[in-house]
Amino acid sequence: MALEIRHISRTFTGSRSETLRDISLTIEDGEFICIVGPSGCGKSTLLNIIAGLDTASDGELFLNGNPITGPGSDRVVMFQEHALYPWLNVMDNVKFGMKLAGLPKEEQAARAEHYLKMVQLWDFRHYKIHEISGGMKQRTALARALCLDSPVLLMDEPFSALDKQTTNKLRSDLEHIWEETRKTILFVTHSVEEAVFLADRIVVLSDNPGCVRDVFPVDLPRPRQIDSEDFLKVRHQILSCVEREVQKFAKEEYDRG
Amino acid sequence: MQKKNTIAAKLNNLLFYIALILIWQGVYYWGTAIAGLWKPYALPNPLGVVESLKKLAVTGVLFQATAYSLRRALIGFLLSILIGTVLGLVIAASDYFNRNLKPLLTGIQSLPSVCWVPFAILWFGLDESAILFVVVIGSTFSVSLAIENAIRTVPPLYIKAARTMGASHLQLYRDVIFPAALPGFLAGLKQSWSFAWRALMSGEVMSAYVGLGYTLMAGRDIADINQVTAVMLIIILVGILIDRLVFSNLEHRILKQRGLV
Ligand SMILES: Nc1ncnc2c1ncn2[C@@H]1O[C@H](COP(=O)(O)OP(=O)(O)OP(=O)(O)O)[C@@H](O)[C@H]1O
Ligand SMILES: [Mg+2]
Numbered sequence: 001m002a003l004e005i006r007h008i009s010r011t012f013t014g015s016r017s018e019t020l021r022d023i024s025l026t027i028e029d030g031e032f033i034c035i036v037g038p039s040g041c042g043k044s045t046l047l048n049i050i051a052g053l054d055t056a057s058d059g060e061l062f063l064n065g066n067p068i069t070g071p072g073s074d075r076v077v078m079f080q081e082h083a084l085y086p087w088l089n090v091m092d093n094v095k096f097g098m099k100l101a102g103l104p105k106e107e108q109a110a111r112a113e114h115y116l117k118m119v120q121l122w123d124f125r126h127y128k129i130h131e132i133s134g135g136m137k138q139r140t141a142l143a144r145a146l147c148l149d150s151p152v153l154l155m156d157e158p159f160s161a162l163d164k165q166t167t168n169k170l171r172s173d174l175e176h177i178w179e180e181t182r183k184t185i186l187f188v189t190h191s192v193e194e195a196v197f198l199a200d201r202i203v204v205l206s207d208n209p210g211c212v213r214d215v216f217p218v219d220l221p222r223p224r225q226i227d228s229e230d231f232l233k234v235r236h237q238i239l240s241c242v243e244r245e246v247q248k249f250a251k252e253e254y255d256r257g
Numbered sequence: 258m259q260k261k262n263t264i265a266a267k268l269n270n271l272l273f274y275i276a277l278i279l280i281w282q283g284v285y286y287w288g289t290a291i292a293g294l295w296k297p298y299a300l301p302n303p304l305g306v307v308e309s310l311k312k313l314a315v316t317g318v319l320f321q322a323t324a325y326s327l328r329r330a331l332i333g334f335l336l337s338i339l340i341g342t343v344l345g346l347v348i349a350a351s352d353y354f355n356r357n358l359k360p361l362l363t364g365i366q367s368l369p370s371v372c373w374v375p376f377a378i379l380w381f382g383l384d385e386s387a388i389l390f391v392v393v394i395g396s397t398f399s400v401s402l403a404i405e406n407a408i409r410t411v412p413p414l415y416i417k418a419a420r421t422m423g424a425s426h427l428q429l430y431r432d433v434i435f436p437a438a439l440p441g442f443l444a445g446l447k448q449s450w451s452f453a454w455r456a457l458m459s460g461e462v463m464s465a466y467v468g469l470g471y472t473l474m475a476g477r478d479i480a481d482i483n484q485v486t487a488v489m490l491i492i493i494l495v496g497i498l499i500d501r502l503v504f505s506n507l508e509h510r511i512l513k514q515r516g517l518v
Contacts, residue, residue, distance in 0.1 A: 051421050052420075052421075053417050053420065053421065070420075071417075071420040071421045071423075072421075072423055073421070073422055073423030075421065076421055076422060077417075077418070077421040079414065079417070079418065081414060083414045083415065083417070083418035085415065085433070085436070085437070086515040086516065086517075087436045087437070087439075087514070087515055096419075096422065096432070097422035097423065099432075100419070100422055100423055100424050100425075100428050100432070101422075101423060128514070128515070128516060129515075129516070130515060130516025130517075131516065144422075148422060148423075154421075
């Protein structure tokens with residue numbers, strides 16, 4: 001019952017076609033949902049609408065039965081770009097949301113330490129944002145998002161700029177956190193492997209207009225082995241679905257041009 | 258390496274100005290003593306300017322005038338920052354005022370500040386407050402436009418991120434928009450300062466109060482073109498010095514702190 005998306009459409013002013021058309025999804029409390037689809041199909045747009053940063057042209061959204069009318073700290077977002085504040089150091093960036101919420105100082109310090117250690121940035125806590133690498137920025141943003149302990153976490157390709165090892169590490173970390181806290185997570189990714197590794201259900205969006213092409217439940221036991229036979233089978237199944245979408249899109253582009 | 262380069266560049270600069278002054282003096286000497294093209298008092302010359310500076314310094318006029326002018330400029334500019342910030346926040350925060358008031362402010366700001374002198378005299382008389390009025394009106398709108406521009410160019414992602422973390426309206430301004438807009442605002446303030454300084458001179462040349470503008474006109478009254486030039490140089494130098502020491506310095510520090518330089 002947690003997050004209900006009912007017939008969401010979005011047309012940007014000035015654009016010829018709909019970016020999202022009639023998206024409906026019901027996401028249960030504590031579910032881990034991955035959203036995949038071709039680039040430009042509206043994944044970020046959908047996430048922004050759920051976050052309350054953008055409004056749908058049509059349709060309704062409910063969180064635990066309450067309509068979503070704007071952004072709130074019950075739905076923290078981790079953006080595609082890091083969105084850290086250059087006037088604060090790593091530590092203060094991580095504490096930023098907790099300060100807004102007025103958490104007690106000790107609590108802020110304890111949580112910041114916990115998550116900074118988890119993303120292996122404790123030693124860099126005094127660094128300025130421009131003094132750390134792109135991957136470290138993304139990890140700082142992850143720590144900042146997790147600190148708020150929101151029931152819903154919206155993540156927009158958070159690991160796409162990271163190297164393989166870091167990505168793998170953070171993926172398992174995220175899975176652990178999810179298993180511990182049972183947050184509801186909506187995770188946009190372009191990596192089908194990542195989706196199969198993390199998701200309870202995978203939503204494949206099609207392009208132009210963006211609508212739900214298919215929803216695949218992933219019933220593999222956790223932690224998942226990315227080279228196990230079952231894993232590869234599911235991955236293959238979803239990959240071919242996504243690839244059909246990408247090819248369809250490429251063909252349309254080709255036909256038009 | 259870096260340091261060597263800047264020293265070399267500074268030396269280069271210095272040589273250029275020394276050459277310029279030498280040429281100036283040469284042309285002056287040639288024009289007056291050799292070719293007889295103009296009278297010695299018709300054009301300034303470096304030695305004469307130095308002589309005037311010395312005279313102004315010895316009598317103390319130079320320091321007194323500079324101090325009075327600086328005091329007026331700083332009081333006026335602080336007032337401008339206060340009023341300008343409030344106005345700037347209004348046009349930044351409200352779409353209505355942004356659409357309607359901002360064009361008006363931009364228009365008024367394009368008016369040379371000397372155009373406000375008649376108003377100043379009519380309202381305040383030939384008074385100290387008339388000069389202050391010209392300074393304030395000459396730079397306030399520039400401050401407002403600087404604030405508005407700095408706030409408008411804050412990356413939207415900063416604001417989005419804060420909103421999804423539950424920032425209230427007040428927190429959004431205090432914790433995100435103001436700090437993010439600070440470098441842009443300081444850059445704008447530099448320009449506002451130059452407006453304030455120019456406006457001050459417009460006000461001072463028409464008044465009879467101690468100040469650089471008055472000393473400038475006093476040079477005209479005794480037909481001492483070297484004194485006029487000397488005071489002009491001081492006006493340029495003080496304007497630049499304040500810019501360097503206060504605004505550029507602050508701006509540089511903040512940009513450096515954020516890794517932007
Ligand atoms: N503010 C906007 N105004 C107009 N069009 C927009 C706006 N934001 C997004 N779009 C359009 O909507 C479509 C979907 O964009 P979106 O960013 O949601 O894609 P995406 O699926 O997240 O792509 P990617 O995987 O590359 O991040 C694009 O065609 C984009 O041009
Ligand atoms: Mg996107």
